[in-house]
Amino acid sequence: MPRVDYQKQAQDYYGKAPLIILGSGASAAHGMPGMGMLATYLVANTDTSGLSASDILAWDKFCQVLLDGVDLESALHQVAVTEELTSRIITATWTLISFEDIRVFHYSLQNKAMFPLSRLLNHMFKTSLPQINIVTTNYDRLAEYACDQEGVHHYTGFSHGFFRQRAAPDGIKSARRVNIWKVHGSLDWFKSPLEDIVALSNIEGIPANYRPEIVTPGTQKYQTTHLEPYRSTIDNADLAIKAANSFLCIGYGFNDEHIQPNIMAKCIRQNTPITIITYALSNAAKELILDGKAQNYLAIERGEIDEQSFVYSSLDKTRLIVEKNIWSLESYLSLIM
Known part of the structure; x- marks a missing residue:
């Protein structure tokens, strides 16, 4: 019998109707590119034609920093890039992520059981919950696809339809x-x-005279997010975090200053329970959760092989090794359902 009944702990935390936090690891499980693949793609495919000499110099420096082994986010902080060069980087980022996003969508049309998130949402809605909140740093639409597969309405700040315009939360009615x-x-x-x-559904390219609204890592990230629709989105995310009775983090690395301060404040000040499931716990997650002041946590990462998990629990400071996969969302569901 394990020292810690991690299954009961998982069920207790889940029973508090958690706010779901999706990080890049949640999408990586479906083959979406991570920071490493994105960095390689940007170096090879960013359009630098017609840039000023200073922009070309900055771009060459940026590429060299990446080649020296610095991660993408750090590289974009180290090298100051102009608005024009940032726009080129955003376009290249959008092109790669969108291509992979559409690939996942087409695959999901043939595979009804593709998204464990669909089953999680369905299970949560078997209670009297009227709404579920998901906070995510991802650009892709995998969470939306998971909702669609389950026949659940979703709201991202816009009206319904193909040409969607900004809409307040109370402007969209659904049970x-x-x-x-x-x-x-x-x-x-x-x-x-x-x-x-605006939000445009069902398109596979950037329309003429339209610019993608995604925030890439780097020095302009925090400047951009003071503008709409990011400001309202972050405000609503903060409200959801402050109201949460529990957190379920899926593939989230705790590397984003927009959302984690409020998460940590809840975990430390109010002892709000937090569950983390991921391929590998980030250094930030270990520092903030395992070595920090969080009182109620359950963190599960992959062990040395897929069919092994490392479990960290606030009930016992010693790492527990479990000889099965409970670190992926698919397998985590077996703990709580």
């Missing part, structure tokens, strides 16, 4: 709804020629 707060933007958000932000 049950998943709110998806995308704090770094989304592949379907664009700045229109009228300079307002």
Whole structure:
């Protein structure tokens, strides 16, 4: 018998109707590119034609920093890039992520059981919950696809339809709804020629005179997120975090200053329970959760092989080794359902 009944702990935390936090690891499980693949793609595919000499110099420096082994986010902080060069980087980022996003969508059309998140949402809605909140730093639409597969309405800050415009939360009525707060933007958000932000469904390219609204890592990240629709989205995410009775983090690395301060404040000040499931716990997650002041936590990462898990629990400071996969969302569901 293990020292810690991690299954009961997982069930107790889940029973508090957690706010779901999706990080890049949640998408990586479906083959979406991570920071490493994105960095390689950007170096090879960013359009630098017609850039000024200073922009070319900055771009060459940026590429060299990446080649020296610095991660993408750190590289974008180290090298100051202009608005024009940032725009080129955003376009290349959008192109790669969108291509992979559409690939996942087409695959999901043939595979009804593709998204464990669908089953999680369905299970949560078997209670009297009217709404579920998801906070994510991802640009992709995998959370939206998971909702669609389960026949659940979702809201991302816009009206329904193909040409979607900004809409307040109370402007969208449905008996049950998943709110998806995308704090770094989304592949379907664009700045229109009228300079307002719209969301365009079902397109596979950037329309003429429209600009993608996604926030790449780097020095302009925090400047951009003071603008709409990011400001409202982050405000709504903060409200959801402050109201949460529990957190379920899926593939989230705790490397984003927009959302984790409020998460940590809840965990430390109010002892709000937090569950983390991920391929590998980030250094930030270990520092903030395992070595920090969180009182109620359950963190599960992959062990040395897929069919092994490392479990860290606030009930016992010693790492527990479990000889099965409970670190993926698919397998985590077996603990709580």
